[in-house]
Amino acid sequence: xxxxxxxxxxxxxxxxxxxxxxxxxxxxxxxxxxxxxxxxxxxxxxxxxxxxxxxxxxxxxxxxxxxxxxxxxxxxxxxxxxxxxxxxxxxxxxxxxxxxxxxxxxxxxxxxxxxxxxxxxxxxxxxxxxxxxxxxxxxxxxxxxxxxxxxxxxxxxxxxxxxxxxxxxxxxxxxxxxxxxxxxxxxxxxxxxxxxxxxxxxxxxxxxxxxxxxxxxxxxxxxxxxxxxxxxxxxxxxxxxxxxxxxxxxxxxxxxxxxxxxxxxxxxxxxxxxxxxxxxxxxxxxxxxxxxxxxxxxxxxxxxxxxxxxxxxxxxxxxxxxxxxxxxxxxxxxxxxxxxxxxxxxxx
Amino acid sequence: xxxxxxxxxxxxxxxxxxxxxxxxxxxxxxxxxxxxxxxxxxxxxxxxxxxxxxxxxxxxxxxxxxxxxxxxxxxxxxxxxxxxxxxxxxxxxxxxxxxxxxxxxxxxxxxxxxxxxxxxxxxxxxxxxxxxxxxxxxxxxxxxxxxxxxxxxxxxxxxxxxxxxxxxxxxxxxxxxxxxxxxxxxxxxxxxxxxxxxxxxxxxxxxxxxxxxxxxxxxxxxxxxxxxxxxxxxxxxxxxxxxxxxxxxxxxxxxxxxxxxxxxxxxxxxxxxxxxxxxxxxxxxxxxxxxxxxxxxxxxxxxxxxxxxxxxxxxxxxxxxxxxxxxxxxxxxxxxxxxxxxxxxxxx
DNA sequence: CTGTTAGCGCTTTCAT
DNA sequence: ATGAAAGCGCTAACAG
Numbered sequence: 001x002x003x004x005x006x007x008x009x010x011x012x013x014x015x016x017x018x019x020x021x022x023x024x025x026x027x028x029x030x031x032x033x034x035x036x037x038x039x040x041x042x043x044x045x046x047x048x049x050x051x052x053x054x055x056x057x058x059x060x061x062x063x064x065x066x067x068x069x070x071x072x073x074x075x076x077x078x079x080x081x082x083x084x085x086x087x088x089x090x091x092x093x094x095x096x097x098x099x100x101x102x103x104x105x106x107x108x109x110x111x112x113x114x115x116x117x118x119x120x121x122x123x124x125x126x127x128x129x130x131x132x133x134x135x136x137x138x139x140x141x142x143x144x145x146x147x148x149x150x151x152x153x154x155x156x157x158x159x160x161x162x163x164x165x166x167x168x169x170x171x172x173x174x175x176x177x178x179x180x181x182x183x184x185x186x187x188x189x190x191x192x193x194x195x196x197x198x199x200x201x202x203x204x205x206x207x208x209x210x211x212x213x214x215x216x217x218x219x220x221x222x223x224x225x226x227x228x229x230x231x232x233x234x235x236x237x238x239x240x241x242x243x244x245x246x247x248x249x250x251x252x253x254x255x256x257x258x259x260x261x262x263x264x265x266x267x268x269x270x271x272x273x274x275x276x277x278x279x280x281x282x283x284x285x286x287x288x289x290x291x292x293x294x295x296x297x298x299x300x301x302x303x304x305x306x307x308x309x310x311x312x313x314x315x316x317x318x319x320x321x322x323x324x325x326x327x328x329x330x331x332x333x334x335x336x337x338x339x340x341x342x343x344x345x346x347x348x
Numbered sequence: 349x350x351x352x353x354x355x356x357x358x359x360x361x362x363x364x365x366x367x368x369x370x371x372x373x374x375x376x377x378x379x380x381x382x383x384x385x386x387x388x389x390x391x392x393x394x395x396x397x398x399x400x401x402x403x404x405x406x407x408x409x410x411x412x413x414x415x416x417x418x419x420x421x422x423x424x425x426x427x428x429x430x431x432x433x434x435x436x437x438x439x440x441x442x443x444x445x446x447x448x449x450x451x452x453x454x455x456x457x458x459x460x461x462x463x464x465x466x467x468x469x470x471x472x473x474x475x476x477x478x479x480x481x482x483x484x485x486x487x488x489x490x491x492x493x494x495x496x497x498x499x500x501x502x503x504x505x506x507x508x509x510x511x512x513x514x515x516x517x518x519x520x521x522x523x524x525x526x527x528x529x530x531x532x533x534x535x536x537x538x539x540x541x542x543x544x545x546x547x548x549x550x551x552x553x554x555x556x557x558x559x560x561x562x563x564x565x566x567x568x569x570x571x572x573x574x575x576x577x578x579x580x581x582x583x584x585x586x587x588x589x590x591x592x593x594x595x596x597x598x599x600x601x602x603x604x605x606x607x608x609x610x611x612x613x614x615x616x617x618x619x620x621x622x623x624x625x626x627x628x629x630x631x632x633x634x635x636x637x638x639x640x641x642x643x644x645x646x647x648x649x650x651x652x653x654x655x656x657x658x659x660x661x662x663x664x665x666x667x668x669x670x671x672x673x674x675x676x677x678x679x680x681x682x683x684x685x686x687x688x689x690x691x692x693x694x695x696x
Numbered sequence: 697c698t699g700t701t702a703g704c705g706c707t708t709t710c711a712t
Numbered sequence: 713a714t715g716a717a718a719g720c721g722c723t724a725a726c727a728g
Binding site (some may be wrong): 363364365369375376378381400402403406 | 700
Binding site (some may be wrong): 353365369396399401402403404405 | 720721
């Protein structure tokens, strides 16, 4: 009842092999024959059977994109860029690739599960985005999976994620350390000496690297890094809100708060507003990522712009095999400091 | 070289069929045998071949989620909710489903392409989110595709999208008309009589329905609907910014601007600020959707909260076959008016 | 509860 | 340029 390639062949009065060749366009076929086949395809409303095709050819057109949180524009922007570079023509059979995004929810287990699922589908490529969970066991498990995927012919690209050595994975990393250093450096230059820092989840590499940059900037200027001025939390607004109140409790004389990312910074702003502090008159605020939202806060947020779309597009092209990997398989992309109204000189 | 089910069978000293039964867990197998098989799977590091499995079983565990714009939290939030309800155990083979999101970029052609690709993969279910393009030709093409998918056994769910009759598709629609009516009604109740309206893309059903609601509210209160106070545009911030300037040029005495969604409303706020208008003192602003960002504008945005996460979760469960479709296959979910600081009584 | 036997629908040598 | 035939790796009756 469901129409198969054989049906098309019968109607076009050719062999199944010829239909396959027309559909894949990877073999010379007489123009007249091709036309006849295409007509039959159209008339029968034939749709290629993906699994059968993938089984016989031992490859598929599936490309997986793993993200931590699809509801977060940070990942959405990257995923969108990746997908738009992959989803075009260029695949096998029918010329279209199925680029799909998988939401891990930040869970290491789900990350591994999705990798297995994609391995099971014999995916053509896999792109992993965002910071990794920096735990020895999980790192080893991911490395093993990536190695296995590479060996099976799946292209692996890490986008905005630190390299995983010896896996054949191409890496486009963000310079989170450098960005963090520059951001805190900017605040120090304005005259700030009592800076609160809201770090992201302790186990995430992005959070860790940004914090390292912050500390490097403090050290470079001989400012003591009082541990009670750093609070770890989640990468979300609410976490920023709560942590800010905690920070103010610990040191009411704070003149600046640096957040692990923009979502957290929005929470910081809200908490400061709600507790009667003026931004930047009383307290300066800075974020990281430069999400679209960040320009609409009042005052607009000082932050570090990450080239999310550019990185994603490049990762997509590499995954699609349309661009050469960077030399050594690793490239580091720098962020750009965006100075806006939320940062200013401290009072007094 | 790549290990197959037969290898596992050999090592576990059972037949391939038994291995398959263990892996799918849909058939009684002696505990001892199962353990032996699982051990072999582990030792050989075996990964099921998805295409082969899908071919033989004539079904797959792939579930597709179509979104207009993955970088927009409106879709991200729904997609996340859908995926978290589907991605769990409950699929075939190994107990995991591959729930993936496909980014159409709002293009009708890409929407159809993705539907074909999913049909090709013999997807277990497809969820379409967001407003449809309301063009007769495209509507017919989508309807035909959905019918074909349904007939092939793919579950089809429309989430936040108007029904498509006679396709077997289950619909969870948002009451955009009602929300629009309530929002404009609120502004009218505050005393506004000169309201600008920034409608979304003219061809989108969401934009259309929200506008209809707006007009219904005007009509209900006997307010003339001056066509020059309505401007169509894209669903983004920049569009809102530009259209607001245009609106003010046409009628500088406007006391309120209603936007098609929150992103547009952010642009409205920016344009008003930049042209020296106070919100809500000079001009009130209202959005639609209640995205997370909307609470962080100053003043916070009056808007209509849509149950994105709830709708997504329900759509996901229906797609996964874990919840019954609503009676008649259609449910309409209402929005909730969120009155915040951006709306107030008009001056004078 | 387990093994045997046919395919699922397509791709791809190898001939012609 | 086209056809014939042999699987790809798995599942699903059907026996036992």
